[in-house]
Amino acid sequence: MKAVLFGFSLLLAAGCGSRTDEVVVYTSVDDLYAKEIFAAFKQATGIRVLPVFDTEEAKTLGLVHRILAERAKPQCDVFWSGECARTILLKKQGALETYRPSTAKDIPARWVDPDGTWTGFSVRSRVLVYNTARVQQPPKSLKEIAQPEWKGRVAIANPLFGTTATHLIALSQLWGDEPVLAFLRALRANDVRVVGGNSHVRDLVARGECDLGLTDTDDVYVGKARGDAIAIANSGFESGELCIIPNTAALIKGAPHPENGRRFLDWLLRRETEEMLYQGPAQQLPIRMLPKDLQAPPMDWERLAAGEPFLLKAKEALGL
DSSP, X not given: OHHHHHHHHHHXXXXXXXXXXXXXXXXXXXXXXXXXXXXXXXHHHSOEEEEEEOOSTTTTHHHHHHHHHTTTSOOOSEEEESSSHHHHHHHHTTOEEOOOOGGGTTSOGGGBOTTSSOEEEEEEEEEEEEETTTOSSOOSSGGGGGSGGGTTOEEEEOTTSHHHHHHHHHHHHHHOHHHHHHHHHHHHHTTOEEESOHHHHHHHHHHTSOSEEEEEHHHHHHHXXXXXXXEESOSSOSTXXXXXXXXXXXXXXXXXXXXXXXXXXXXXXXXXXXXXXXHSTTOOBXXXXXXXXXXSOOOOHHHHHTOHHHHHHHHHHTTO
């Protein structure tokens, strides 16, 4: 909440007039590395970024609701999301402007909206993190965490938000709705611990309060860098279970600083910016580096954006 209020205070400080030396970016990515990107952009262009961050618990969804509420008079120029489902939802709601950044021409087509409203970049994947001091033989597949031996030992983030929501909808495309709901009911029976966000999952595992957690690679890398006794159990799970989630970036329709928004998108989607994110603490992999024969299941973007009814069923399956 403090991050959101901080961003909002910057907007107020900017006043009602439209300035030519600023761009307003709503973003759900962690400020740990977003601020470095914003600072580098200002140094390169002279344009300052006024960021509005979302909270860990409401990752992405809070800002999406805000953008939709502001459609009559948009307050932001660019939406930079740490996942893809909610960006696609904004497209379906008509809140995004068509823009094809010139610097993104070499990004593979599977990660770009065919209508040109959003572009994917810098990916992370969903993984099981485990406490290396407490677990000697971590699971080899995702489904194993619902087995009795892990009862009361597993944490996940709230499935209504962020990459956990995207992951569940992706799994429903791979397994089918009912098998995923059955898996969640089994987790509930196994006393899974549901917390606010992926970093919370990592911290529970790092402290030994849980032995396993379902989270994102960037959270694990940040934890390992600070000395946490954690490791990734299996980055690919079983064949076909790998879930890769890109960042997405888009220009808001009716943006108050559209030209600066385009300049920011051109800069954000460069190879060099992806490299900055890769070399940073989160180690997000440049989307241009993904192998062409990647075994991750193809994503049905439209179904991903229409996943809200399924997520409500997921919430019920977990007893939330």
